[in-house]
Structures are given as C-alpha cells and as structure tokens.
Amino acid sequence: MSGKESLIRRPDGTIWYRETLHEKDGLATEYRVSQVLFDSATPHQRLIVVDTDRIGRLVALDGATQVTMGDEFVYHEMMAHVPLLANGAAEDVLIIGGGDGGLAEEVLKHQSVKRLVMVEIDASVIDFARTHLAALNRGAFDDPRFELVISDGKDYAASTSAAFDVILVDSTDPVGPGEVLFTRQFHGDCRRLLKPRGILVTQTGVPFLQPAELASTVGNFAQLFADAGCYLAVVPSYVGGFMALGWGSDDRANRAVALDVLEARFAASGLATRYYTPAVHQAAFALPAFIEEIVEQAKRAGRRG
Numbered sequence: 001m002s003g004k005e006s007l008i009r010r011p012d013g014t015i016w017y018r019e020t021l022h023e024k025d026g027l028a029t030e031y032r033v034s035q036v037l038f039d040s041a042t043p044h045q046r047l048i049v050v051d052t053d054r055i056g057r058l059v060a061l062d063g064a065t066q067v068t069m070g071d072e073f074v075y076h077e078m079m080a081h082v083p084l085l086a087n088g089a090a091e092d093v094l095i096i097g098g099g100d101g102g103l104a105e106e107v108l109k110h111q112s113v114k115r116l117v118m119v120e121i122d123a124s125v126i127d128f129a130r131t132h133l134a135a136l137n138r139g140a141f142d143d144p145r146f147e148l149v150i151s152d153g154k155d156y157a158a159s160t161s162a163a164f165d166v167i168l169v170d171s172t173d174p175v176g177p178g179e180v181l182f183t184r185q186f187h188g189d190c191r192r193l194l195k196p197r198g199i200l201v202t203q204t205g206v207p208f209l210q211p212a213e214l215a216s217t218v219g220n221f222a223q224l225f226a227d228a229g230c231y232l233a234v235v236p237s238y239v240g241g242f243m244a245l246g247w248g249s250d251d252r253a254n255r256a257v258a259l260d261v262l263e264a265r266f267a268a269s270g271l272a273t274r275y276y277t278p279a280v281h282q283a284a285f286a287l288p289a290f291i292e293e294i295v296e297q298a299k300r301a302g303r304r305g
C-alpha cells in the first residue's frame, strides 16, 4: 500500500497533499490543504480525502489522485456521454469501479438508461462518497435504476450472464486492486457481456507519462474488437496532458456518428455540460502523432497476437 508520504506538514504550519504516482519517475504534484477529512487504510487501499485551496475536494487512493471537485466534470462527462450518445439508445450500462459516484451521476442523466450496475471492490469508498462527496454523486446511489455490487470487477465480468449496451471501466491504475482490470482476460470477459452495437470504454491513463497503460489496453482491444483505439480529454489533476480513454466496439459505425446526428441526440438528451459538446466528441478521436503511434504499434502487436 503506497502513498505514505502523501500528506506533508510544513514548518510554516501548512499541510500539502503530494501525489506520488509518478514520483519514481521524478515527478510529484502538490496541493495546499485546508482540511484533512480522511486519511486511512481500507481493506484494499489507502484512502485520502482532503479539501484543497486550488482544486476543491480531492480523493486519492494509494498516492494517486482519483477525482477532484474542481475538474471531475471533464472526465465524467467524456467517459459517459461519448459512448452513450454514440450508441444513441443504451438501456443497460455497467460501470466497473467508479466508487466516487461521479460517473454514475452522469450516466443516469440519460433517459434511455433503464439499468445501471456498478461493481466496486471497496465498500469504504462508497460509504465515503455517500457522506463526503454528495456534491459529486448527487443522489445517484439512490436512483431506482442504480444497482451496486461490491465485488472484484474481474470476478463479476467472468461470472455474470447480464448483457450491456455500454461498459465503462472507471478504475485505478494497473497497480494493486486495479491491475486485473487491464488484463486480456478481463477485457475478453467484458466483450462477452456486450450486446450488438455495444461499446467498451476504459480508463487508460495519461499517454505522455503512462504510454504502457494505453499500449497494453489497445493491444488487447485489437485482438477482441473490429474497432480498437482511444479518445482523449484533458483533466487538469491527471498531470501530464491528455488523458486517454480506451475504445473497443465491433460496430465501426459507433465511432463515425455524423456531427448533425450527435447534435440532435445531444439536444434531445437535455444534458447541460461544461466540457462535452458534439464537436468535442468528434475531435476527441483525432490523436496527436505521438499517441497515434502508440495506438497503431499496439494494434499491430495485438493483431500479431
């Protein structure tokens, strides 16, 4: 369990939260803290929740920033609305991870969604999110369409017979409990759960600092899906530039939905967003050359098997 040095008390009496995810590579980020709400081990990981002066309430697991109130809208809107508006008629959605509830809140804004199953390994994160992150999950946990399963996502995906239109893997990074969620086996099990026209989207890190996370996921997807790749968003507290979201689907049309169709679906959805727009949706699949190279190399390697 890492993140021991995540809270630093300075001689001037100030307290700073230090993200240690990239410290081994010589990079650390610090935020001045106005209040420490929680700092302890859960059965699975170390959970820290603090109020910061610059980016609001922040949740960290094992020294890695998970979500902040200041910029959560970017990640949650792009992880929810891109696949849901691309599919256009999603009724059954599965979230693996997502314990803070921010992604669930965005998914449940879609009237087409009839059932949202969320499989989270750590009940403490949910308990905490209910009490200290209500401004983020806004009652999502009490929505009649919401079903919570406390389990390892790997076991759920391997054993359930349920079928989904969209699967969203909102996990920690591939260390500790999140490691299994980056395996070929798990991605294969997720594909088995998808309905026709189904879409799998996964958290795949920040390519500039974590290229291996994207490469391994896209390599798996290239073996499993007709259409494998990623789309991008910029989340300020996920340091290092673009955040990549892995994309896997057997229906290539999901990625190629015309702008006017996306605009019509967005207008009909009544969604009010701060990051997502239909134009941003389309642009998110246009990859800078260094990320395109990671994706294309991974696809070639994946298809060579």
Ligand code: SAM
Binding pocket: 061, 065, 066, 067, 075, 096, 097, 098, 099, 100, 119, 120, 121, 122, 125, 151, 152, 153, 154, 170, 171, 172, 173, 177, 178, 179, 180, 181, 203
């Ligand atoms: N958006 C964040 C990110 O990109 O880093 C992730 C946020 S969410 C809080 C991550 C959740 O994944 C945590 O609540 C963690 O407990 C959960 N998780 C990690 N490994 C898991 C597993 N094997 N099965 C289910 N949930 C898992």
